Amino acid sequence: DDDTIRRASHIIDIGPGAGVRGGRVVAQGTAQDLIAAPESVTGRYLARPLAHPVHGARRAVDADTPMLRIKTAHLHNLGNVNASLPVGRLTVVTGVSGSGKSTLAREVLLDNLSRVVSAREPGQWVGCARIEGWEAIDRVLEVDQTPIGKTPRSCPATYVGFWDDVRKQFADTREARMRGWGAARFSFNTGDGRCPICEGQGMRTIEMSFLPDVKVPCDACNGARFNADTLSVQMRGKNAGEVLSLEVDDALAYFAAHPKIHRPLQLMQDVGLGYLTLGQPSPTLSGGEAQRIKLVTELAKARLTDGLIRSGR
Numbered sequence: 001d002d003d004t005i006r007r008a009s010h011i012i013d014i015g016p017g018a019g020v021r022g023g024r025v026v027a028q029g030t031a032q033d034l035i036a037a038p039e040s041v042t043g044r045y046l047a048r049p050l051a052h053p054v055h056g057a058r059r060a061v062d063a064d065t066p067m068l069r070i071k072t073a074h075l076h077n078l079g080n081v082n083a084s085l086p087v088g089r090l091t092v093v094t095g096v097s098g099s100g101k102s103t104l105a106r107e108v109l110l111d112n113l114s115r116v117v118s119a120r121e122p123g124q125w126v127g128c129a130r131i132e133g134w135e136a137i138d139r140v141l142e143v144d145q146t147p148i149g150k151t152p153r154s155c156p157a158t159y160v161g162f163w164d165d166v167r168k169q170f171a172d173t174r175e176a177r178m179r180g181w182g183a184a185r186f187s188f189n190t191g192d193g194r195c196p197i198c199e200g201q202g203m204r205t206i207e208m209s210f211l212p213d214v215k216v217p218c219d220a221c222n223g224a225r226f227n228a229d230t231l232s233v234q235m236r237g238k239n240a241g242e243v244l245s246l247e248v249d250d251a252l253a254y255f256a257a258h259p260k261i262h263r264p265l266q267l268m269q270d271v272g273l274g275y276l277t278l279g280q281p282s283p284t285l286s287g288g289e290a291q292r293i294k295l296v297t298e299l300a301k302a303r304l305t306d307g308l309i310r311s312g313r
Helices: 002-007 031-036 041-047 101-119 156-160 163-171 174-179 240-244 248-254 259-270 287-301
Strands: 011-015 024-029 067-073 081-086 130-132 203-206 214-217 303-305 308-310
Touching (some): 002 031, 002 041, 011 031, 024 031, 067 101, 081 101, 156 163, 156 259, 163 259, 248 259, 259 287
Antiparallel strands (some): 011 024, 067 130, 203 214
16 A cells, blocks of 8 residues: 555565565665665566556446346345446455445356356345346456365365476376386376375475474475486476475476477466475465465466457356
8 A cells, every 4th residue: 555655654575576585675764765775576566667568548338338236135234235347347346445346346246156157047046136238248257365275285286277287297207108107197286296205295294292293305205296217208307396385487488399398387477476486385475476466377277369258157
């Protein structure tokens, strides 16, 4: 929040980048001290506010704009609310805490549309009299800040889905074919290829009396997730564990000739996640990082043709 930062008595700016590229104090003091610090990204945007890439006026909402109309929403705190959401525009729902924002957006709009759009028929409306104009909607997606995985075995490569293609590439190497290994050998979720000590998690959980459990890197595979035999197979100079430890920025060059893998990696870089490693455990991701990975997953499903994003269906 620009105003809050400028009014603060003392500002501590940590960075300069995210993830492994951050972790130190770049500048501290007043807003002017941040602006004077060349490394401070925050200071740069305080000096020159971020310009939106689409340099245009707000898209008008008039009588001809298609609308989703919620009629008589009465769930929880909502008192027979009528609301109109323009289609093809960015709509924001605001209000004080407990006023019914989440109820309107998630329990009335999202839940009803998810059911109706997939069935292509109205059925029974929940929490409202009806929603008009839903026929124009093709897909309903929710991208929130809930974690994308609860175990260390979940990571961006598996959540977005391109690790399956990476496993097939490893299975196609000469060394793997000589040993008769298929793609399942290079899975760290199941099978004979994963480290038997940490069971493919890359870390072990040590239970502490009267203290929270502590996670430490597995001393058998050193966090690589696979056993020694599996790690002996290399593809273009890297084994499966080393590929998982690649940052997205570096993996783009490594998979440049493989569009099915390169495209989701490019999307991850485009949403500012180039610093993440492919095997970063999902529980260690922040809410914003998890949110952007969900966005990448949905964008990867869509077909981008002639500048248009088309439905994954």
